Amino acid sequence: MVKYELLYNALKKWSDIPSSEWNAFMQVLKERRLNKGDFFLERGQMAHEIGFIVTGYCRQFFVNEGDQEFNHNFNFENDLVAGYQSILEGRPSQYAIQAMEDCELLVMDYREFETFYDRHPCWERLGRKAAEWNYLIKIQRETAFLIRDARQRYCDVVATLPEIPRRVPQYHIASYLGITASALNRIIKKMEKEKA
Numbered sequence: 112m113v114k115y116e117l118l119y120n121a122l123k124k125w126s127d128i129p130s131s132e133w134n135a136f137m138q139v140l141k142e143r144r145l146n147k148g149d150f151f152l153e154r155g156q157m158a159h160e161i162g163f164i165v166t167g168y169c170r171q172f173f174v175n176e177g178d179q180e181f182n183h184n185f186n187f188e189n190d191l192v193a194g195y196q197s198i199l200e201g202r203p204s205q206y207a208i209q210a211m212e213d214c215e216l217l218v219m220d221y222r223e224f225e226t227f228y229d230r231h232p233c234w235e236r237l238g239r240k241a242a243e244w245n246y247l248i249k250i251q252r253e254t255a256f257l258i259r260d261a262r263q264r265y266c267d268v269v270a271t272l273p274e275i276p277r278r279v280p281q282y283h284i285a286s287y288l289g290i291t292a293s294a295l296n297r298i299i300k301k302m303e304k305e306k307a
Contacts, residue, residue, distance in 0.1 A: 114142070114165045118217055121163065121189045125240035126233045136227065140217045145169075145210035151192060152208040157201075158194025160218050167214030168274075170283060173206045182287040184248075185211075187274060191241065193221070211279070261290045262298050 115137055122128060128136070143162070145151060151169055152158050169192055171184040183206055186192040197204035198221050227234040255264045265288055268275055275284060285295040 114215065114217055115140070117165055117189060118163045121191075122237060125244075126237040128233045128237070129231065132227075132231045132233055135230070139219050139223050141219065143216045143218045145214040145216065147210055147213050149210045149214075150207055151210065151214075151216070152194045152197075152204055152206075154205065154207040155203045156194075156197075158197035158204050159221055161191060161193040161221055161224060162216040162218045164188050164190050164192060165215040165217060167210060167212040168278060169208050169210050169214065170279075171206050171208050172286070180286060182283050185272065185275065185279060185283075185287065187272065187278075192216075195245065211283075256289060261288055261294060262302070264288050265295065265298055 118140075119128070119133060145167070147167075151160075151162055154174060164186055166188060168185055168187040170182050171186070171192075173181045173183060175181065186208075192208055194204040194206070194208065196202075196206075224234075228238060255267060259267065265284070268284070268288070281295055281299075282292040285292040288295065
């Protein structure tokens, strides 16, 4: 039940969910375990599920025609994860979602979640707040790429997600920042020198 409490606490920051609604919601959740390297969603697959990460973390990434990977996002504990673009457009996913550590998730089919919108206003509010949150993340990331240099973007990421340097390999962080691994290594070394 601890897993369900974690999800409840994460969702109630966006919407007050009455206990009767929460009990109905818990009935449609499924527990899933992903081993490190497993995919929650593969590129080209139709997305139809939303996951809540209880333990572990995932990365979302694109692959170009030259098979080069570009990290788009990291989702850690207490985050929702899904192929939203695929779900909303009804088209195969352009990106993959991969477990970077062993993960435990609570999962539900998105179509089933949509049925909750008609049950109680708390679900509509939750959906709106989640969409607003995702929009803010997207606009902050776009703004950072337009007006901040690589060092500033790295500092922003570490300030927002302090577990990143500890848990995510540097080459994945570099990809997320839009720079090479060697450029990130130079930034980190320079920052360490400045602290000394």
